[in-house]
Amino acid sequence: MLIIPAIDIMKGQVVRLARGKFAEATVYDQTPLEYAQWWAGEGATFIHVVDLDGAREGAPRNLEVVQQMARQVGVKIEVGGGIRSIETIQRYLEAGVERVVLSTKILEDASFLLSREIKDHLARVSLSIDIKHLASADLITGGTDGWTENGDLLIDVPSLIQSVTQAGLSFLNFSDIARDGMLQGPDTEKILYFLKVVRKAASQPLLITYAGGISSLGDLKALKALGADAIDAVIVGRALYENKFTLKDAIAAVS
Numbered sequence: 001m002l003i004i005p006a007i008d009i010m011k012g013q014v015v016r017l018a019r020g021k022f023a024e025a026t027v028y029d030q031t032p033l034e035y036a037q038w039w040a041g042e043g044a045t046f047i048h049v050v051d052l053d054g055a056r057e058g059a060p061r062n063l064e065v066v067q068q069m070a071r072q073v074g075v076k077i078e079v080g081g082g083i084r085s086i087e088t089i090q091r092y093l094e095a096g097v098e099r100v101v102l103s104t105k106i107l108e109d110a111s112f113l114l115s116r117e118i119k120d121h122l123a124r125v126s127l128s129i130d131i132k133h134l135a136s137a138d139l140i141t142g143g144t145d146g147w148t149e150n151g152d153l154l155i156d157v158p159s160l161i162q163s164v165t166q167a168g169l170s171f172l173n174f175s176d177i178a179r180d181g182m183l184q185g186p187d188t189e190k191i192l193y194f195l196k197v198v199r200k201a202a203s204q205p206l207l208i209t210y211a212g213g214i215s216s217l218g219d220l221k222a223l224k225a226l227g228a229d230a231i232d233a234v235i236v237g238r239a240l241y242e243n244k245f246t247l248k249d250a251i252a253a254v255s
Contacts, residue, residue: 001232007048088100089102129155208232
């Protein structure tokens with residue numbers, strides 16, 4: 001299971017939010033580049049970057065910062081936040097980003113993945129589903145538009161997963177908004193519930209990454225124990241920034 005450190009950027013600074021609330025941001029003292037270099041030195045092979053300003057405003061606002069990380073740090077970068085056009089995807093990939101993470105655009109119009117322009121880049125695109133509520137076995141309320149209240153969207157998970165995998169998508173990120181930034185530990189029952197629906201609906205194998213609530217090495221071990229068909233990678237944020245454990249120890253714990 002791959003451990004991926006997170007770097008969330010707002011106004012050029014590294015921050016962590018509590019349940020995605022912009023008013024409850026904790027600002028950390030080093031620059032995004034400095035943190036990226038630190039995580040690379042700790043053994044990261046992939047870094048998850050979120051342009052929070054872009055997520056809220058619908059267009060990238062920290063592209064130059066992300067470009068600097070992609071070009072100066074020797075690890076792969078995936079980035080999300082405000083990516084809602086083929087032009088933005090191309091700009092990030094040309095900047096050296098390995099993978100772009102889309103949420104709002106695909107959730108509102110999954111046919112976007114069928115366009116001729118994106119077909120050339122589909123192998124470097126991930127869908128992100130951010131769970132607010134599990135409404136039923138197949139329906140969830142997802143957060144879009146930077147997880148703002150007006151971004152709540154009812155998602156038919158089997159239908160969505162079937163559509164995106166038939167289009168050729170092979171990467172899925174998902175998070176539990178209720179746990180995000182709270183250091184409460186993951187809800188493994190909810191995770192398995194969601195994954196069962198996803199794996200059943202997918203028409204091709206998916207590499208699945210989870211985020212939300214990681215607080216200890218025990219949490220990571222519990223996620224790995226879910227089995228080979230559960231989670232392939234875990235994004236870790238606040239626990240690393242607040243020294244609950246080191247990235248080196250996290251990588252060793254799930255090796």
